Amino acid sequence: MPSFDVVCKLDLQEVDNAVHQTERELGQRFDFRNVKTEVRRDEFVLHVHSADDFKVRSVVDILRERLAKRQVPLAALEEKPIEPGPAGTAKQQILLQQGIATDKAREIVKLVKDSKLKVQASIQADQVRVTSPSKDDLQGAMQALRAHDFGVALQFGNYR
Numbered sequence: 001m002p003s004f005d006v007v008c009k010l011d012l013q014e015v016d017n018a019v020h021q022t023e024r025e026l027g028q029r030f031d032f033r034n035v036k037t038e039v040r041r042d043e044f045v046l047h048v049h050s051a052d053d054f055k056v057r058s059v060v061d062i063l064r065e066r067l068a069k070r071q072v073p074l075a076a077l078e079e080k081p082i083e084p085g086p087a088g089t090a091k092q093q094i095l096l097q098q099g100i101a102t103d104k105a106r107e108i109v110k111l112v113k114d115s116k117l118k119v120q121a122s123i124q125a126d127q128v129r130v131t132s133p134s135k136d137d138l139q140g141a142m143q144a145l146r147a148h149d150f151g152v153a154l155q156f157g158n159y160r
Contacts, residue, residue, distance in 0.1 A: 002138055003131035004159040005124075006108055006145060008100050008152050010076050015041060015096065018066035025062055031055075036089075039063060046077075046094040053082050056090045063094075073153030097152060099126025104152050108145065115144045 022039050026032045037050040037059060048063070050056045060079070068074060078095040085091040100108070105123045112121040112130060119132040119141045132138050142156055 001131050001133055002135050002160055003129055004138060004142070005157050006100070006128040006130065007126075007155050007157055008076060008097050009155060009157075010072060010096055010098060010153075012041075012096075014070040014072050015046075015067065018063065018070050018072060019046070021066045022059065022063045025066075026059065031058075041096075044096040044098055046096065047091065048094065049085060049089065049091045051089055053090045056082050056092050060092060060094070075151065076153035100128065100152060100154075101126075104150050107150055108154075111144060111148055112141050115141060117141055117144075 019039050019041055026037050026039075032055070035051045035055060037055065038047070039059060040047050046063070048056055048059050050059055064074060064077075067077070076097040078097060080093040080095065082090050082092045102123070105126075105128050108128050109121040109123060112119055112128075117132070117137045117140050118134060119130050119137050121128055121130045121141075130138060130141050132141070138159075145154060145156075
């Protein structure tokens with residue numbers, strides 16, 4: 001029976017490349033000369049640390065631009081508020097979403113079932129599998145999911 005998976009996965013290599021490009025640009029910018037600024041990734045968290053709030057916002061804007069150029073979905077980023085750091089500095093954490101949270105998966109399943117298409121949706125760990133005997137119904141389900149905003153970057157994979 002034909003099926004596809006609804007997932008939220010980021011290419012972490014592309015995220016690393018965007019972080020390195022951001023660091024390279026910060027090294028060349030005049031307004032960041034002699035300012036200790038750090039952008040690093042730990043597993044699924046990006047850490048931004050700089051001299052003040054304004055500089056942190058600037059770094060995050062540059063980072064977002066680099067991520068968008070590398071086709072990393074910005075909807076998969078969850079920005080925490082800017083916090084004061086030691087000695088008057090500022091820092092911010094940006095969480096990278098990997099997988100679909102259970103409450104969002106339930107919303108996806110509900111939308112698929114309410115679409116009146118002959119499809120079945122089931123939650124499997126951090127993804128949702130949609131199956132149907134008709135490929136046309138699966139494509140209709142994909143269109144319905146693309147049209148709705150869940151606050152999560154959705155990708156469709158494993159289409160059979």
